[in-house]
Amino acid sequence: MMNDSEMRTLLQTAKTIAVVGLSNNPMRASLGVSRFLQRQGYRVIPVNPNETEVLGERAYPTLREVPDPIDIVNIFRRPARVPEVIEDAAGRGIRCIWMQEGVVNHEAAAQAEAAGIPVVMDLCILKEIARLL
Numbered sequence: 001m002m003n004d005s006e007m008r009t010l011l012q013t014a015k016t017i018a019v020v021g022l023s024n025n026p027m028r029a030s031l032g033v034s035r036f037l038q039r040q041g042y043r044v045i046p047v048n049p050n051e052t053e054v055l056g057e058r059a060y061p062t063l064r065e066v067p068d069p070i071d072i073v074n075i076f077r078r079p080a081r082v083p084e085v086i087e088d089a090a091g092r093g094i095r096c097i098w099m100q101e102g103v104v105n106h107e108a109a110a111q112a113e114a115a116g117i118p119v120v121m122d123l124c125i126l127k128e129i130a131r132l133l
Contacts, residue, residue, distance in 0.1 A: 001118075001120065001121065002096065002118050007132055008132045008133065010096055011128070011132060011133055012133065013071075014071035014095065014096075015042065015043060016043045016068060016069060017043070017044055017045070017072045018045040018063055018066055018070045018074070019033075019045070019074045019076065020047040020048075020063060021047070021048060021075065021076030021077045022046040022054050023048055023050065023051055024051060028076070029076065029100070030100075031055075033074075033126045036126050037125070037126070043057070044057060045057055045066055045068065045070065046058075047061075048061075063085055063088035063089060069092075071094070071095045071096070072095060072097075072098050073094055073096070073097050073098065074098045075099045075100060077103065080105070082103065082105040082108035083105070083107070083108045083111060085097070086117075089112070089115075090115040091115070094117055095118070096120060097117050097118070097119045098119075098123075098125055099122060099123075100122075100124055101122055101123060101124045106121075
């Protein structure tokens with residue numbers, strides 16, 4: 001798990017965040033958090049097979065299909081679905097897997113770390129940006 005100093009550095013240097021589970025539904029936290037991330041200057045890439053575009057960005061059905069480099073993968077999915085995201089992230093040069101508040105999967109976190117990808121788990125990226133930057 002990343003410490004505060006590592007998270008601060010990551011958040012200051014990251015440019016692109018793929019948000020897995022991002023939808024156009026205004027009742028979903030993923031939309032509000034992603035809108036905040038855009039306002040902070042990050043490029044947000046939606047990953048959701050049920051969307052074609054969110055917040056002005058093309059959506060991709062899976063992380064594997066995103067053609068662009070990604071710094072952070074921010075996950076808004078049920079914990080049981082996280083391992084498939086980790087599989088898609090492996091070998092892509094992703095700097096961090098970020099599981100939002102309520103998304104806890106220790107096996108998937110260990111899988112990501114074994115693949116060389118640091119993990120933040122059960123923390124809201126919006127709250128951490130507000131706290132650390």
